Amino acid sequence: MKSSGRLRRALPIAVLSPSLLVVAVGVYGFIAFTVVVSFTRAKMFPNWDWVGLRQYPRLFGNSRWETAVDNMLVFGSLYILASSVLGLGMAILLDQKIRAEGVLRTIYLYPLALSFIVTGVVWQWILNPGLGIQKMVRSWGFENFELRWITDPDLAIYCIVLAGVWQVAGFSMAMFLSGLRGMNEEVVSAARIDGAPMWRIYQRVIIPALRPVFLTAFVVQAHLAIKSYDLVVALTQGGPGLATQLPSTFMYSTTFTRNDMGLGAASAVMMLLAVAAIMVPYLYSELRSERPAS
Amino acid sequence: MSAGAPIPAQPGRTLDVAAVDELVRRRARSHRIGRWVIHALLLILAAFFLMPLVVMVMTSLKSMPEIRTGTLLSLPQAPNLDAWRSAWSEACISISCEGLSGNFINSFIIVIPSVLLSVGFGALNGYVLTKWRFPGANFVFGLLLFGCFIPFQIVLIPMASTLGFLGLSGSYAGLVLVHFVYGISFTTLFFRNFYVSVPDDLMKSAKIDGAGFWAIFGRILLPLSWPIVIVSVIWQFTNVWNDFLFGVSFAAGDAQPVTVALNNLVNTSTGVKLYNVDMAGAVIAALPTILVYVVAGRYFMRGLMSGAVKG
């Protein structure tokens, strides 16, 4: 039965191998490929005219890229801040023994089931300068109400923030809610006996204890923000002009529309580095604390 | 060593019946006010989240003149499904004017095999990684896990080339392959975390009973895997159905999923903007995943949480 022994040991690896192969090529291989392309002068197709790191300074000097990065910082920080705060607020409210909690949770979370395209398309309609919110509020009597953000280069980015937060706040709510529910109830009882009013208990005892959840929420949302593409395409197409251009839309248009593949590859690499800068330290610390002896 | 002098009298020490009554009344009132505020806030938030959905559906039931004269939340006077009909079979998207119906079906053609493949392999991977430990299993898991986090822009270029090379550009099979590649990391994560909590003793007694690799998987693990299978299926279904980036990059013309078609309908069509048709199209594109959510929301949640909590 010697051969069956060897076969038995090989079987697990054999079963894993399609996935391993596919990931090795599709993830790691492709990343390497893109990195290499970023070192070339590729235009419409990959070619191997080596130019070293020259695409990168070209990228950093590119004004469209600069705009994209600026937009990313504004969008990212507002998006993370707003959905974390809103999510925390919703979680605290829902934690107050509400009878309709199940229904409310369903309502707060359903946007996550939608495609970003659907979200973008609907919010585009809602924020329509002539027929959307502006018209509705004016019809309520506020005749001078203005909401033309979507056509204003300085304000369009906030439309993306608004739609993005609408879609994703439920997720951070779910995380905070499970964090709240996992807390030792006796600590809250002790604080009640110590004479703290409920809001103080939240401020001094409960919210500080949710620090790990804040961290995870930050990491996940930062990751989502960097990857944002569909929402921008559907809501504003990167406009007006370049006002809502993000690194993701820059990469796509540079590579497939402007046929400057080397530059596009460089921008993709920058996106990867940004994500890695957030995820790698986080994962490392999580895995280390999770596995002390394995 | 004395116990120390008692703390001087503090506010809040109840002294007599009258003081107690007053305290009770005040607390009860502020408690009632608190409850009202909480419920009001929750309702306002519910309105905020529901509003776009309501607007989307109502607009799709209106006629264009009505839309121009009314406002976002005005009720449809004579609700009709004309816009739906148009979005489904008549609307012009890029060159053809056959509505979203074809793309809707495309999405199913793409989603179903992707889900089957990635959930199937994900289950097997999870099984192997947790129950057939070999040196470096955790490392392999980490390698697979990385695929969950990459921004997909980094693989667009080589994937386009590879699909071209394999002759799969623009086809259904190409997209199914793409979704398999980038979905396997998530499904492996779900199954691996689920199987970790299945006691190893179950495995040992099965081995002693003579069960082999496939028998243990099929007869012991799979039967108790239904919760996580549902979670994985829902997760993958939702992600693949809602995908846009891969769809727009790798599918061509007739093979495009409904998300790409919707975007084209709304943002690249020329001529007069038909908002009711746009919204009807949005409803069509959103319907499957919303239905899945309504029916199996609990599992949807579980997928979200395990995906996030474990990184």
Add this chain to the structure above:
Amino acid sequence: MAGLTIRGARKDYGRTRVLHEIDVDVADGEFLVLVGPSGCGKSTLLNMIAGLETITEGSILIDDVVVDKLDPADRDIAMVFQSYALYPTMTVAKNIAFGLEMRGVAKPERAAAVDRVAKLLQIEPLLDRKPAQLSGGQRQRVAMGRALVRDPKIFLFDEPLSNLDAKLRVEMRTEIKKLHARLGTTIVYVTHDQIEAMTMATRIAVMNGGYLQQLGTPKQIYDRPANVFVATFMGSPPMNLLPATVRGSGEQAHLEVALGPDGVGGATARTPLPPNVAPDQVRDGRAVLLGLRPEWFSEGATPPPGPVWSFSHPVEVTEPTGPDVMALLSFGEAGITEHGNGELTVRLDADHAARPGDVLQLHADLAKASLFDAESGQSLLLATAGAAPGPDGGEAAHDTATAA
């Protein structure tokens, strides 16, 4: 320091009644222990005293002031929890001072109070640490410090020693008892450990199934349990309960105890009634349980003075425990009840050389013995102090508080 009165307290969760008619009077400075198995309602009662649970019916008075509608913060109580419930993100000093801070005590006074309490509990070196950096025993002291610093009227303890290892538990038990002696505070203490109850309490309230089974001093509870539950729950090993039948009446009344197949001299033994049985409880044919603790037996040729029941019986198993030897005697099928498996446990001297099979000459001290009705489980002795009506009714002497 204050007295606590619980009057007719009941608690329902929806349609389930969790606590039935609890009446307890705690005098100023007493150490009352609520003891009972899991689910008996002791923690619920404690939470009701604290104000963390509402009271369905009845009232709770602290220092003669009705407090049942007051928030916990307004009742002037402090509580030590089973999990210590320290604020995880605050230092020890901040943990202790938190209650004072919430009541608006100025910083210098807070610091002085914290120092005082830290000195008392010997936790001064820990003041700047966070709870995660402390051991279980240290956390427990900090939790006590947090309670002490506010000098409240009543201290509540909810199984504070359950999470400590055995040795630490014994140490902390003594510490708490010493603290009580020194400070003279009123304490209500919940535990499922009957040894803790016996060693620490000035009075014990034994609870089961939401009912108060008996309220009395440790000695009363131990020597004169009000019913079979108290008799077997308190004391380890538990009180022996031998099935018997009352025969005859009046002056001639005696007990017939079933000895089983191993009985020397027959399957039953005849013994006089314990002297403390209430005369109106004596009825011919009544099925009873004779309660005898292991240490109420003596062994030897000559019976000790006083009312005794002498009999001989073979030893089945001996268990040397160190300080003594427990001899187990089998009474066979006849001895099996819902309260025991037909074995009598007798405490013998540590040097006793008994071996399985040896026949022992035993004398049971009837002056201490208990007698219980076999069906209701209630004690048939005169004036068992502090007993409360159990779920099956039955009688017992009961100090009723005057109705409000």
